[in-house]
Amino acid sequence: MRVAVDLVANVVLLAAIFGLVNVGLVVLYRSTGVLSFAQGHLLMFGAYIMSTVQPSLGYWGGLAVTVGVIAVMGVIIYATTMRFMLGKSEFEKVVMSFLVALIITQVIDLIWSTQSRSISPPTSAVIGIGAGRRPWSSVISLGIAVGVVGVLTFLIFRTVPGLRMRALAHNETLAVYSGMRVHRLSGLAWVVAGATAAIAGVVFAQTSSVTFSLADIGLLAFPAAVLGGLKSIPGSLIGSVVLAAIFTVANYLLGGVLGGSVVYLFMLAVLLVLPFGLFGRRTAQRL
Numbered sequence: 622m623r624v625a626v627d628l629v630a631n632v633v634l635l636a637a638i639f640g641l642v643n644v645g646l647v648v649l650y651r652s653t654g655v656l657s658f659a660q661g662h663l664l665m666f667g668a669y670i671m672s673t674v675q676p677s678l679g680y681w682g683g684l685a686v687t688v689g690v691i692a693v694m695g696v697i698i699y700a701t702t703m704r705f706m707l708g709k710s711e712f713e714k715v716v717m718s719f720l721v722a723l724i725i726t727q728v729i730d731l732i733w734s735t736q737s738r739s740i741s742p743p744t745s746a747v748i749g750i751g752a753g754r755r756p757w758s759s760v761i762s763l764g765i766a767v768g769v770v771g772v773l774t775f776l777i778f779r780t781v782p783g784l785r786m787r788a789l790a791h792n793e794t795l796a797v798y799s800g801m802r803v804h805r806l807s808g809l810a811w812v813v814a815g816a817t818a819a820i821a822g823v824v825f826a827q828t829s830s831v832t833f834s835l836a837d838i839g840l841l842a843f844p845a846a847v848l849g850g851l852k853s854i855p856g857s858l859i860g861s862v863v864l865a866a867i868f869t870v871a872n873y874l875l876g877g878v879l880g881g882s883v884v885y886l887f888m889l890a891v892l893l894v895l896p897f898g899l900f901g902r903r904t905a906q907r908l
Contacts, residue, residue: 632870634824635865636862637762637767637861639861639864639865640770640858641770642660642661642664642818643857643861644769644770644813644817645815646660646814647846647851648814650851651786652786652810653703653714653810655703655715656715656718658718658840659698659722659725660839662725663819663839664821664835665725666729667687667818667823668740668825670691671687671740671822671823671826672739673738674686675740680741680742684823687823688819691819698815699811702717703721735833737830738830739831740823740831744757744761765824766820769817769820773854778854818839841864844887845865848863848888867887868881868883868884
């Protein structure tokens, strides 16, 4: 019974982390057409910043500063690189995102080297769940993730800027000629992607440590977005839950070795049947 409770708790928390990463990824893709492979590196950068500022500012102050810094970093990334990708092919944008990820890695190595760091949770209290006990910090982290995802979903689907961001992704050239402030909207999408990645990095690093391997979380979360459909926020969230469950159970049964491999194999199997994901839509292109 206790093992089951622990597995469910781990699935819920990991799904929340995947969901945070993927909401930023989907918002970015829907708004700018950029399939960013730098999300995991923004996540890692956020964790390193939090580990540095938390001793002076505390958990909540450190979290606020971290989110602000990575959000600003998102604007800088757009202004210095992705701004010039407007109208370019998706392949070119993906290559540029890889370049951004490499630059982030080098900056982190320059500032912090490869030294392992840590982030303290907001509280050390525990809560009894069934036959097991879980830290209250996990509940707080889950609440943060659900709240952020809920707010972003509302902004994307229920506000005028959200509508314009979706229109921008549909046709960048038409958006420019229609008078939309394309660069402002695209910069806003990068702010959202950076902020969600920073929060995910802080939440995950509380349960492990701050190392370069944190970037792998972005790669693990990516199949969930693909599985749900890269333009569907609800789909990416459902995909996050499904793949978090698969990853957690696979690690438990296989000794924590092949969980990632099982996730990618599952994604490939689904895409063979549903190439656009569970909630993705087939798109027509004029030749």
